[in-house]
Amino acid sequence: MLQVAELPPIEPAVVEYRLICDECGEKVCGQLLAGMLRGACGPCLRAVLSFLASRYQFGKRPIQSWLSTCLG
Secondary structure: OOOOOOOOOOOOOOOOOOOEOOOOOOEOOOOOOOOOOOOOOOHHHHHHHHHHHHOOOOOHHHHHHHHHHHHO
């Protein structure tokens, strides 16, 4: 018997929030609705990046390289 472990393809889920007026289509300064994530990373990605920085002591450049290589 032979067992082979493999990771599934990782494809980041990107959500974009646009604050645009429904009537005129102009960009507006407004509040995000409750439950909308703030910042560039969601909680799961933030946890992975924190793990890399704390456990493996990756600096900003290695983390940026890892993100680029693994997540595009």
